[in-house]
Amino acid sequence: MLKLINDNNCGWIKDLNPRVNIKTLSKNQNCDFLIVGAGYTGLSAARKLGEIYPNKNITLVDAQLAGEGASSRNSGYLVDATLNDGFTSDRDLENYKKKTDIYKLGIEAVKKFIQEYQVDCDFNECGKYYASSKFEDKKILENFSKVLSNLDFENELLSNKDLKKILGTDFYNVGLYTKGGILLHPGKLVRAMINALPNNVNLFENSFLNNWKINNGKIICEFEKGIIKSKKIIFATNGFLKSLGIKKNYNFPLTLTASMTRPLTTKEYLDIGSPKEWGVLSVRPMGATVRMTKDKRILIRNTAEVSNPFKMTKLELDKRAAIHRIGINKRFPQFPNDIIESTWSGVVSRSRNSSQIFEKLDNNVFVAGCYNGSGIGVGTLFGEQIAIKAANETSEEIKIIEKKKKPTWLPPTFFLDIGVKTRLMYERLRSISDI
Numbered sequence: 001m002l003k004l005i006n007d008n009n010c011g012w013i014k015d016l017n018p019r020v021n022i023k024t025l026s027k028n029q030n031c032d033f034l035i036v037g038a039g040y041t042g043l044s045a046a047r048k049l050g051e052i053y054p055n056k057n058i059t060l061v062d063a064q065l066a067g068e069g070a071s072s073r074n075s076g077y078l079v080d081a082t083l084n085d086g087f088t089s090d091r092d093l094e095n096y097k098k099k100t101d102i103y104k105l106g107i108e109a110v111k112k113f114i115q116e117y118q119v120d121c122d123f124n125e126c127g128k129y130y131a132s133s134k135f136e137d138k139k140i141l142e143n144f145s146k147v148l149s150n151l152d153f154e155n156e157l158l159s160n161k162d163l164k165k166i167l168g169t170d171f172y173n174v175g176l177y178t179k180g181g182i183l184l185h186p187g188k189l190v191r192a193m194i195n196a197l198p199n200n201v202n203l204f205e206n207s208f209l210n211n212w213k214i215n216n217g218k219i220i221c222e223f224e225k226g227i228i229k230s231k232k233i234i235f236a237t238n239g240f241l242k243s244l245g246i247k248k249n250y251n252f253p254l255t256l257t258a259s260m261t262r263p264l265t266t267k268e269y270l271d272i273g274s275p276k277e278w279g280v281l282s283v284r285p286m287g288a289t290v291r292m293t294k295d296k297r298i299l300i301r302n303t304a305e306v307s308n309p310f311k312m313t314k315l316e317l318d319k320r321a322a323i324h325r326i327g328i329n330k331r332f333p334q335f336p337n338d339i340i341e342s343t344w345s346g347v348v349s350r351s352r353n354s355s356q357i358f359e360k361l362d363n364n365v366f367v368a369g370c371y372n373g374s375g376i377g378v379g380t381l382f383g384e385q386i387a388i389k390a391a392n393e394t395s396e397e398i399k400i401i402e403k404k405k406k407p408t409w410l411p412p413t414f415f416l417d418i419g420v421k422t423r424l425m426y427e428r429l430r431s432i433s434d435i
């Protein structure tokens, strides 16, 4: 039987108080709506359905503790645009506009949530940087700057000197600042979504969905210790959509790993020029994302690979931590070798053309996911909106979401694995200086 086993060493989760009153499915249940997956998407869907139907029975299940998948394990960039979407020329500007419209709605959805529930998640509208150590990447940044300007995103090209002053490292030689990005604490955000669940939402954790089928219009879901029968179902399992047979020829899981240092000492911090909180995204897809957090820790994410999404062994994780250490050392050679305090992995979902999934699959079956690494805002938005769709209602947001391109077809797993691995290896070689 499959089981999802996560490491216990995510720096963001360790910042939070352990949760209590965890319920696990132990007997058969009936409900009106079943939501599978309790990350940003599933929690937002459950919150919205609870609001729409205060008297219906809504059940939310997760294979692990709610929110402790990718939604707690990400780098905390709430993005307005990303270079990795591949739009670095005006050729496809209209499609990029559709994508950034969705990002914008995602930011608004998160902002609305944190205002309504008075959430403290270290929300910082400080913008973000794309930066590279390679001078030849300047051309990519100049092109991207033009695209952003055409879409009215404020941005500014930066030199090594500017970047050193802002970031406290002289590793980067070319950069681009975009004003609209937000940095936040992903674990605090998702924890607030768990706390905000309405009373008519039943949450079952550590409850892994093994199989599901539709029988006489009812959805039947088998778990280890019980069956849930539901009138409607929403799949919100993101990196695990494929393993449940959902849109399996349109998305695939990628495993990412990240590390976080301890807080810098006062001396270490002064020595790098006391920079304000910042976040850098890489110019090349396989380069590192690096962040200086509000409490002066450094986060690095520099691996992404096709791997078993259900488990990463300690040995495998230690190997990734060594790559993170190299990345930190390149940027801050003065810091001690043992400065990393935590290392973790997380699973995301990718599509071939970077398009997300938001669909009604069957009469009573809905799915939202596949955010290609940008799920904080879009996951929150898609969760709320797929709930509205499952309630047979519509919204302006749904109209905008449904204008986007659909994910394109992927080859069968064997060929896909070879193709993705080759592509990642190629990208990795091109980004090697910037891991």
Ligand SMILES: Cc1cc2nc3c(=O)[nH]c(=O)nc-3n(C[C@H](O)[C@H](O)[C@H](O)COP(=O)(O)OP(=O)(O)OC[C@H]3O[C@@H](n4cnc5c(N)ncnc54)[C@H](O)[C@@H]3O)c2cc1C
Pocket (backbone or CB within 6 Å): 004, 036, 037, 038, 039, 040, 041, 042, 061, 062, 063, 064, 065, 066, 067, 068, 069, 070, 071, 072, 073, 074, 075, 076, 077, 078, 079, 207, 208, 209, 210, 236, 237, 238, 239, 240, 244, 256, 257, 258, 301, 345, 346, 347, 348, 368, 369, 370, 371, 372, 373, 374, 375, 376, 377, 379
């Ligand atoms: C290292 C890393 C860095 C990232 N950085 C960023 C970033 O800076 N900005 C950004 O926007 N995004 C980032 N992402 C992506 C972002 O975290 C995801 O897009 C987002 O969390 C997706 O939310 P979700 O609710 O759809 O999925 P998840 O948070 O993955 O939740 C899905 C849930 O489904 C559950 N599940 C799976 N299978 C089953 C089953 N069979 N039965 C029951 N439950 C099941 C899982 O346990 C999981 O909790 C990053 C991800 C990682 C891993």
